[in-house]
Amino acid sequence: MKKIILLFVPVIIVYLNTSPVHAQCAYDNYLIAEGDAPQVLNDQVYSIGNWAGEMIRVTNMKGGNTYSISTCESYFYFDSEITVYPAGGGSPVAYDDDGCGLYEGPSYVEFTPSQNGDYDILLDEYPCQSNVSGMNIYITLIEEGSVGTGAGCGIPATVASLSIPVVVHVLYKTAEQNISDDQIMSQIAVLNCDFRKVNGDFQNVVPGVFQGLGTDMGIEFCLASVDPDGDVTSGITRTQTNVSAFTANENGAKHSNLGGHDNWDPTRYLNIWVCNLGGGLLGYATFPADLQSNPDEDGVVIGFTAFGNTGSVAAPYNQGRTATHEVGHWLNLRHVWGDAACGNDFVDDTPTQEQANYSCMNFPHVTCNNGPNGDLFVNFMDYSDDACMAMFTNGQGQRANATTAGSRNGLSSSAGCGATVGIQEIDSNAGLTAYPNPNNGIFRVKSSNVSWNQPTIEVYDILGKKIMASANKISSSEIDIELNSASKGIYFISVSDQNKTWRTSILVN
Numbered sequence: 001m002k003k004i005i006l007l008f009v010p011v012i013i014v015y016l017n018t019s020p021v022h023a024q025c026a027y028d029n030y031l032i033a034e035g036d037a038p039q040v041l042n043d044q045v046y047s048i049g050n051w052a053g054e055m056i057r058v059t060n061m062k063g064g065n066t067y068s069i070s071t072c073e074s075y076f077y078f079d080s081e082i083t084v085y086p087a088g089g090g091s092p093v094a095y096d097d098d099g100c101g102l103y104e105g106p107s108y109v110e111f112t113p114s115q116n117g118d119y120d121i122l123l124d125e126y127p128c129q130s131n132v133s134g135m136n137i138y139i140t141l142i143e144e145g146s147v148g149t150g151a152g153c154g155i156p157a158t159v160a161s162l163s164i165p166v167v168v169h170v171l172y173k174t175a176e177q178n179i180s181d182d183q184i185m186s187q188i189a190v191l192n193c194d195f196r197k198v199n200g201d202f203q204n205v206v207p208g209v210f211q212g213l214g215t216d217m218g219i220e221f222c223l224a225s226v227d228p229d230g231d232v233t234s235g236i237t238r239t240q241t242n243v244s245a246f247t248a249n250e251n252g253a254k255h256s257n258l259g260g261h262d263n264w265d266p267t268r269y270l271n272i273w274v275c276n277l278g279g280g281l282l283g284y285a286t287f288p289a290d291l292q293s294n295p296d297e298d299g300v301v302i303g304f305t306a307f308g309n310t311g312s313v314a315a316p317y318n319q320g321r322t323a324t325h326e327v328g329h330w331l332n333l334r335h336v337w338g339d340a341a342c343g344n345d346f347v348d349d350t351p352t353q354e355q356a357n358y359s360c361m362n363f364p365h366v367t368c369n370n371g372p373n374g375d376l377f378v379n380f381m382d383y384s385d386d387a388c389m390a391m392f393t394n395g396q397g398q399r400a401n402a403t404t405a406g407s408r409n410g411l412s413s414s415a416g417c418g419a420t421v422g423i424q425e426i427d428s429n430a431g432l433t434a435y436p437n438p439n440n441g442i443f444r445v446k447s448s449n450v451s452w453n454q455p456t457i458e459v460y461d462i463l464g465k466k467i468m469a470s471a472n473k474i475s476s477s478e479i480d481i482e483l484n485s486a487s488k489g490i491y492f493i494s495v496s497d498q499n500k501t502w503r504t505s506i507l508v509n
């Protein structure tokens with residue numbers, strides 16, 4: 001095992017004593033060492049001789065990876081406690097007291113960051129005290145999470161202003177083209193990460209000078225739970241076709257009589273067709289300006305190898321960014337180069353740039369006198385590889401939100417994700433969103449515009465059978481739902497308060 005010493009620390013510490021907090025220690029320790037997280041599986045870094053009351057900062061921990069953090073191996077020990085915070089403080093993200101199971105209680109905790117970032121590891125003596133004998137802290141990368149957009153996605157701190165009901169029309173000639181529910185849910189997750197700016201790659205991909213331009217659009221996406229007739233749906237249609245490859249010119253994907261599938265009411269749903277696209281095309285979209293004149297063709301089409309971030313996807317378009325880009329168009333965003341040499345995208349804060357950028361550009365790439373920072377090649381509306389685009393700008397957010405408030409305002413009153421079964425009232429304003437989705441068991445559901453008093457929470461499988469789940473109300477609009485040993489697949493969560501029921505779908509993977 002490769003070992004890297006962080007820092008040796010024979011330093012006088014300043015310890016700020018506060019009243020001990022149990023179950024985790026307050027963020028009041030002294031920063032004593034800093035170093036990079038292990039980047040290769042089974043690699044370990046360590047910091048020697050830390051005193052209780054000190055903390056170390058571990059940089060570049062990767063969302064989705066699992067790290068063990070321990071004082072078990074330490075020779076000089078006291079009864080330690082480890083508390084992990086995001087660098088600089090905030091809510092603790094991991095904690096352990098006596099996890100090694102040894103006398104005098106050294107600590108061991110496994111930590112899977114939900115986002116890429118730097119984290120502070122606090123060492124304390126039980127109960128959250130200082131102590132001047134030294135313990136070693138070892139940090140080992142014990143499991144690599146699935147890389148990419150989904151893995152590092154965080155949970156938005158605020159409620160979205162809109163949740164857009166999505167129907168995915170899968171068109172397939174071969175079995176491979178009949179993509180899995182997992183793959184579909186992974187795309188919904190990427191859309192939510194990207195449009196809420198909780199995508200885990202933002203920090204790493206976006207050059208520092210551009211980060212302030214990054215925006216949370218406040219827009220989310222839900223697989224439809226109610227179809228246009230008011231019936232329960234999985235939000236997915238599957239159509240076998242004898243069309244080998246669809247094209248944008250013929251637009252056959254959008255028409256049942258051409259081997260595709262007619263769209264659902266485009267004023268109430270975002271229609272996404274997933275199929276085999278000819279000619280190396282990754283995807284295409286309609287603009288809101290065409291909704292009135294050509295409603296039957298409204299929506300976006302994505303090739304099955306560029307949809308989502310798992311399953312049949314092919315690098316370098318395997319992180320779900322084609323749909324992010326195409327949905328950007330669907331919400332009226334233009335390519336950042338304005339489809340002309342130094343053209344106009346009608347957004348003020350995107351620098352004018354000469355042409356499309358491909359693959360992964362080095363910063364800065366100056367064109368059209370846009371120095372010193374140059375092109376915004378990490379923008380979702382450029383043509384960079386999926387791994388090299390990671391943001392919308394504030395100006396783009398304004399343009400997209402003008403669209404959802406304007407020509408696409410039918411979405412905000414759509415019942416597509418609202419509710420409900422039976423005789424209960426449909427509340428279309430109250431979208432329900434689950435994070436992180438998919439995952440393997442604990443989902444936080446949040447409502448927009450609603451606060452629940454004493455909600456009843458039920459979880460159903462795809463056949464409508466109620467399954468066991470435990471629920472924990474976090475706030476008046478947030479509930480954590482834990483599915484006990486649920487097998488892989490789509491489930492519906494329903495939250496009822498008095499006479500209303502809200503529903504959303506989740507995927508256990």
Ligand code: ARG
Pocket residue numbers: 280281282283284317321322323325382383384385386389
């Ligand atoms: N309409 C563009 C094309 O088909 C989509 C580009 C998407 N870019 C991406 N990195 N996924 O070429």
Ligand code: ZN
Pocket residue numbers: 325329335
């Ligand atoms: Zn485009």
Ligand code: CA
Pocket residue numbers: 344345346347348349350351352
């Ligand atoms: Ca611009």
